[in-house]
Amino acid sequence: MGAARALGRFVAVVVLTCTGLLAVTFFIGRVIPVDPVLAIVGDRAPENVVARVREELGLNKPLVVQFAIYVHKALHGDFGTSVLTSNPVRDDIAKAFPATLELATAGILIGAGLGVPLGVWAAVRRGGAADHAVRVMGLVGYSVPIFWLGLMALVLFYARLGWVAGPGRIDVGYEYSVTPVTGLMLVDTALAGQWDAFANALSHLLLPAALLGCFSLAYISRMTRSLMLEQLGQEYIVAARAKGLSEARIVWRHALRNAMVPLVTVIALSYAGLLEGSVLTETVFSWPGLGLYITNSLQNADMNAVLGGTLVVGSVFIALNLLSDLLYRLLDPRTRAR
Numbered sequence: 001m002g003a004a005r006a007l008g009r010f011v012a013v014v015v016l017t018c019t020g021l022l023a024v025t026f027f028i029g030r031v032i033p034v035d036p037v038l039a040i041v042g043d044r045a046p047e048n049v050v051a052r053v054r055e056e057l058g059l060n061k062p063l064v065v066q067f068a069i070y071v072h073k074a075l076h077g078d079f080g081t082s083v084l085t086s087n088p089v090r091d092d093i094a095k096a097f098p099a100t101l102e103l104a105t106a107g108i109l110i111g112a113g114l115g116v117p118l119g120v121w122a123a124v125r126r127g128g129a130a131d132h133a134v135r136v137m138g139l140v141g142y143s144v145p146i147f148w149l150g151l152m153a154l155v156l157f158y159a160r161l162g163w164v165a166g167p168g169r170i171d172v173g174y175e176y177s178v179t180p181v182t183g184l185m186l187v188d189t190a191l192a193g194q195w196d197a198f199a200n201a202l203s204h205l206l207l208p209a210a211l212l213g214c215f216s217l218a219y220i221s222r223m224t225r226s227l228m229l230e231q232l233g234q235e236y237i238v239a240a241r242a243k244g245l246s247e248a249r250i251v252w253r254h255a256l257r258n259a260m261v262p263l264v265t266v267i268a269l270s271y272a273g274l275l276e277g278s279v280l281t282e283t284v285f286s287w288p289g290l291g292l293y294i295t296n297s298l299q300n301a302d303m304n305a306v307l308g309g310t311l312v313v314g315s316v317f318i319a320l321n322l323l324s325d326l327l328y329r330l331l332d333p334r335t336r337a338r
Contacts, residue, residue, distance in 0.1 A: 022070070023067070025314070026067050079093070079305075083300065083301070083305075084302045084305060089304050089309075092293060094183075096290045096293040096309075098183025102186065103205065104274035107215075107216060110213025111212070111219075112267050112270075115219075115224060118137075119134065119223065119228060120225075120256060135222070138218040138222040149211060150285060164207045167285045167286035169287060169288055170204055174189075174201075178194065207285065215274075216274060220266060220270055224263060227262055228256065231259045236254070264324060268320050268327070272316065275313065276316070279291035293305065294310065297309065
């Protein structure tokens with residue numbers, strides 16, 4: 001009975017959250033002072049053409065009816081047609097999202113792979129030079145504008161030193177030789193055995209991924225430090241030391257294991273933040289992902305594309321949030337008893 005009640009609450013939260021997301025994106029499209037009809041037919045179109053297109057789009061109907069139509073189409077994956085590309089928005093997003101997914105995944109692997117050990121190290125060396133270094137690094141990661149850091153990284157590592165490839169996802173010479181299977185460039189080139197194209201794609205990925213990794217590292221390392229300090233002050237740590245357990249085992253096997261329960265949520269939300277917040281990075285590096293697609297669409301008043309991309313990003317954020325909540329319950333037996 002308790003499991004059924006918990007499942008019912010979970011489903012209700014999902015439904016309410018998704019309904020709220022649909023409502024927000026719908027009303028954003030109505031509040032923004034951009035007429036989607038004029039974006040399609042142009043400012044100089046005759047009144048009868050404007051009226052006909054408005055009727056075809058259903059924009060002459062009451063707002064409640066428009067919202068119902070919008071929800072029905074969105075649930076079926078119909079986000080309309082992009083004015084900028086003349087393609088269905090769904091197809092454009094299907095091409096752009098894997099690039100963002102690949103970039104954000106590489107970024108979170110760097111951020112979590114370095115942020116967690118650094119946070120543990122800072123907590124163990126509390127008050128020492130290592131602790132201060134990690135805290136300063138976190139402060140810098142939060143303070144420096146990511147677009148400025150991206151431009152400086154391009155100037156230094158690409159233009160000056162030539163260590164990495166420049167903007168874009170892959171060189172033009174390889175672009176049309178790679179058969180898209182998953183949409184993830186590293187995976188597709190590896191599956192095809194095109195290792196020269198794989199190396200080129202990796203060279204393009206390294207700099208923007210490192211940039212996003214540094215951004216997430218700042219948050220993850222600070223949260224790891226805070227959670228580890230809380231665990232290291234618990235009574236079970238004192239008892240473990242009294243039993244003669246080694247400090248390494250106490251830190252990595254006991255304290256970190258308990259800190260990982262809330263840390264999973266931190267990493268999942270950081271990942272969601274990279275998926276939705278890599279707009280500036282994609283713009284600086286001309287990375288053909290969802291962020292760049294939404295930015296270009298917004299600049300061209302392509303509201304179907306903007307709202308479709310926003311809806312997808314919001315859905316991903318909700319999904320990762322719910323996944324982190326589920327993992328939290330699986331890792332912490334106390335939450336399953338509630």
